[in-house]
Amino acid sequence: MELTQATVNDLLAQLGPGGGCTYLPSDLDPQALTELLDSRYGLPRTLVLDGFTDPTVDESRGAALLAPFEDRAVTIRAWAYGNQWVGTGTARDAEGAVRPVLVVAHREVPEPLAVARDGDGDVDWVERLIRITGWTLPAQRPDVDWAEVESRLGTALPSDYKRMVETFGSGAFDAWLDLNQEPWTYLREDGLLIWAGTEHEDSYCWRADAGDPDRWPVVVRSFDGEDVPFDCQTAEFVCRILTDPHHPFTMAHYFDTHWFMNYAESG
Structure with a gap:
């Protein structure tokens, strides 16, 4: 065979x-x-x-x-x-x-949690992302030296992004949205740090100002150079594009179920 x-x-x-x-x-x-x-x-x-x-x-x-x-x-x-x-x-x-x-x-799929109301500050979006994707593996990168990464970048990073990297490691949501293991900096002169991207050349960024990184808004830099801002944090943004069919960058039209494809080689 x-x-x-x-x-x-x-x-x-x-x-x-x-x-x-x-x-x-x-x-x-x-x-x-x-x-x-x-x-x-x-x-x-x-x-x-x-x-x-x-x-x-x-x-x-x-x-x-x-x-x-x-x-x-x-x-x-x-x-x-x-x-x-x-x-x-x-x-x-x-x-x-x-x-x-x-x-x-x-497989019994975990009950999808409805998209939270705007302004609901009690949602743990990383935990929600784990449930949406059915993630069952242990944390993939629990020992990332964030102090070294942040020192090299010259800035602190959003805490939910760091939890996402520690939990999922290298890979892509729905085998589509690639999660960068540390932010890319080639748009830094535009005030943007890139935390994810797609094969369609959209860049998923933060507007990295001098304020609290946990309050940095998400900005999508499209392949034609347009910036689309979203007033939410990283994990919330991913949850919404996975599950909300009305989101402008939704993936819900293409995938009925959601998963994380880990790129690490299995032993």
């Missing part, structure tokens, strides 16, 4: 939206399949390694993927994607042979 993204599409279609499990040919490279799914969904969570199940695995972390195998799973890695769990790795078949597997299970 030649492994391509088209092959993966066919295999997932055979399992169907309701979920299922299939044992694959023994000569198929399970690592190659994992890497193809990595490129599609980002960094996976390891549920089973060398026959040992992570004791923290529960329904919110993909436990439904293990049900078809009982105690026969050898290595299983999992991705949360919309209302599905997708898993692959190896497991023992009925004859005891270790074979590659692909498994899909239904």
